[in-house]
Amino acid sequence: MSASRYTYLGPAGTFTEAALRTLPEAATRELVPMVSVPAALDAVRAGEAAAALVPIENSVEGGVTTTLDELASGEPLMIYREVLLPISFALLVRPGTELTDVKTVTGHPVAQPQVRKWLATQLPDAVWESAASNADGARLVQEGRYDGAFAGEFAATTYGLAPLVTDIHDAQNAATRFVLVGRPARPSAPTGADKTSVVLWLAADHPGALLELLQEYAVRGVNMMRIESRPTGEGIGRYCFSVDCEGHVTDRRVGEVLMGLKRVCRDVRFLGSYPRADEVSANVRPQVTDAAFTDASDWLARCLDGRG
């Protein structure tokens, strides 16, 4: 029953699972934790799962490189949804533990910079050791290896622990962005608040090559939301770019940007158009609305017909 199965970056009890459970359709799916992002995505590629939820960007740590690289290479996949999950940690302990009893703490390496300041002021003498995941850290506390684990509060019940302190986050508005990835198919219908993702390989490393790429967006008034360079693996100085922009592939300005990129880039991988998790509608200048594009094509047709 692959169509009813969603994989995600496991183990159970991580923020990824919490993010997945915010999707209404998750309630009717079998949710299968996988050991890694590549494993979660390969299950989709192999047809063993309909989709996979994986983290792609963290507001503190930046891009999740494994996910970016997986989407840029191998058999093509497409993004259908994104989930933005505010990240705040709870300090999970065995029931009965007091704050003064906590001498050793653990958590995923990504969690550490997000709780560093809190630790320095509240538990300056506690020793940090990294765990394979936040959930794994919780399990190690359950087993008695550490006194406390930084994880999502929701992980407490899974591991029979208690949230001693909640809402721990050094950075205000810390959040992780996750994407729901499936095999390529027609993009879902535009909602008016959409995002379009591509991976771009520059045609040649000439001066202005990156500017050319940015101009394809700028000239059609399409706002670029994120651009991240990733090595292509072909040697130092060879990059591809992971780019998100506002709008949907069926918006004419976005379609023209993609066609322009296809012409000037060595390769373009379309990663999908999908609803923005923040539900913010693009601020579309009147010059680049679908109506403006239609007016311009009609005018050109009249010029070609001698009625310009």
Next chain:
Amino acid sequence: MSASRYTYLGPAGTFTEAALRTLPEAATRELVPMVSVPAALDAVRAGEAAAALVPIENSVEGGVTTTLDELASGEPLMIYREVLLPISFALLVRPGTELTDVKTVTGHPVAQPQVRKWLATQLPDAVWESAASNADGARLVQEGRYDGAFAGEFAATTYGLAPLVTDIHDAQNAATRFVLVGRPARPSAPTGADKTSVVLWLAADHPGALLELLQEYAVRGVNMMRIESRPTGEGIGRYCFSVDCEGHVTDRRVGEVLMGLKRVCRDVRFLGSYPRADEVSANVRPQVTDAAFTDASDWLARCLDGRG
């Protein structure tokens, strides 16, 4: 018989007539000199002539502002051909006149800077007075008002004069460009060495407005050949732009530029696509050939269909 009549900037015997006679179709037309560029063009607007030949640009003096302004305003007209005429002057005199007899010379004001150096060395004491046209100057020599007129050598016979000195031009490669203007109709078929002309009115006077306009060309690899600003008559600082670019409106890169301009400009007047007089083919980068545009549209169609 308006369809068989071409008007031109007169009088007879000017460079404009010479330029008109280089067009093969001129042999089968009634060629009617008019007193001014507006008069020549208004005859076309009124349906009294099929087309008008008028000067638009001089390699020494620059744009012919009357022509630029006439094409930008009033009832729309379109350019169908251009003629590039090398300009060199002859000193026309009454038969029997020797160079030492020449004390007064005349010609069109535009001719003066093109013969100034020659005059300074060969006839340093001659007095220059301007005439309404080079041909008119020749007529005034015929009538005995001046000793010599600078005009095209071809004007000599018309006025019963002799070319005393020929091939006079201060600037090497001096040339005037003329355009054959008619009422709007379908542009002639592309030749592979074409030019497309427009008049553009900026939407708003914001910083970068002109850059936006240039980018519409640059991003589609379309070479801009000429850009000239002209006051719109709406006050100091309000301009429109007369722009020529390489290529034909039926080239996809050019069509996209025009549609882009139509979207971002307050107004665009299409002045036509026509064969380049210099017959130089555009150097089209592989990224912006019609084939590249077709490939990109096909790819986008596949993306929309889930087969990206």
